[in-house]
Amino acid sequence: MQYLVKFNAAGKRETTLVQGIHYNTEEEQQVYIKDGYTLISDEDYQYYIGNRGAGDNGTGYIRDPKTGKPVSAPPAPPVEEEPQEPPVDTERLAVYEAMAAQEERLAAQAERIAALEATLKAKGGESK
Structure with a gap:
């Protein structure tokens, strides 16, 4: 069986056409060859599709531009x-932000109460 394969600039197989399925005549084959397809054997095709292993680097096979x-x-x-950032639970984040805002309000209230108590004490009054 023969195959017409279009390779990219790096030699990776991009498109494959099979004789008897995609083309039948010599004329049809020549049209594809003029369009950049290369005629390869069944044995070479088996390398490109991974049936002969993954190559020396585990990344498959490409077409050598010198030898073909x-x-x-x-x-x-x-x-x-x-670096992976941990996922953010937006509901939990909103709760913590609300708690922090509440703590700020309570601290401000405590400061006002302390100031009022100091003023009352300075005027001779009693505080609780």
């Missing part, structure tokens, strides 16, 4: 892990 044959794809680039 499958070669191991380069290793995958390292992935930099971004």
